[in-house]
Amino acid sequence: MMRHLFALPLLLALAACGTPPAWEMQTGASATRVTTAARSIMVREVSMPDYAADDAMARQDANGAVSVLNRVRWADVQPRAVTLALARQLNDSLSATVAPEPWPLAGLPDGEVDVRIERILAGSDRVFRLNGVFYVRAEGVNLGASSRNFAIAVPMAGTEPADIAAAQSQAVARLAQDIARSVAR
Numbered sequence: 001m002m003r004h005l006f007a008l009p010l011l012l013a014l015a016a017c018g019t020p021p022a023w024e025m026q027t028g029a030s031a032t033r034v035t036t037a038a039r040s041i042m043v044r045e046v047s048m049p050d051y052a053a054d055d056a057m058a059r060q061d062a063n064g065a066v067s068v069l070n071r072v073r074w075a076d077v078q079p080r081a082v083t084l085a086l087a088r089q090l091n092d093s094l095s096a097t098v099a100p101e102p103w104p105l106a107g108l109p110d111g112e113v114d115v116r117i118e119r120i121l122a123g124s125d126r127v128f129r130l131n132g133v134f135y136v137r138a139e140g141v142n143l144g145a146s147s148r149n150f151a152i153a154v155p156m157a158g159t160e161p162a163d164i165a166a167a168q169s170q171a172v173a174r175l176a177q178d179i180a181r182s183v184a185r
Helices: 002-015 078-093 161-182
Strands: 040-043 056-060 066-074 097-100 111-122 127-138 147-155
Touching: 040 078, 056 111, 056 161, 066 161, 078 097, 078 111, 078 161, 111 161, 127 161, 147 161
Parallel strands: 040 097, 040 111
Antiparallel strands: 056 066, 111 127, 127 147
8 A cells, every 4th residue: 555655756756757648548348249160360560651650649630630639549559459359359359369470379360350440530620540352262161252341430529639549449339249240151
């Protein structure tokens, strides 16, 4: 207990240093488990547009211009964060073992998911949009359609960084559900 009392002033002092907050996508366990023909699936690193390829948070204005929010950062670079979130959510919802690229397990995966995002952006209309295509490749098992377009729109409660992060988390979770349904038996 005493140790925690000494840690509190240190945390408050660090918080006051002016470091901009870093926002994380939230992930939750999937409600349904889906059976797939594959025993293992690898999620390739997600491809994203240039404005979303690092840790800067961006937003689109009413004129369509994309701007980076001043002093607002994601907790991780977006391709890595979205790849890890998709792999975790797919692993939770599929009967297969799912892991991100590079493949960390013995042997080769039965299938691969390759996601190419065209838009991952909060709009001035308070809608977060996630658009693109995902590809599924499998060796020796049938994992359904080999490619599918996706267009996901999530209403945002506001335009603050926390609202954008929450909406992006919901959009990525919906994408994971779409992918899981597409590789189901």
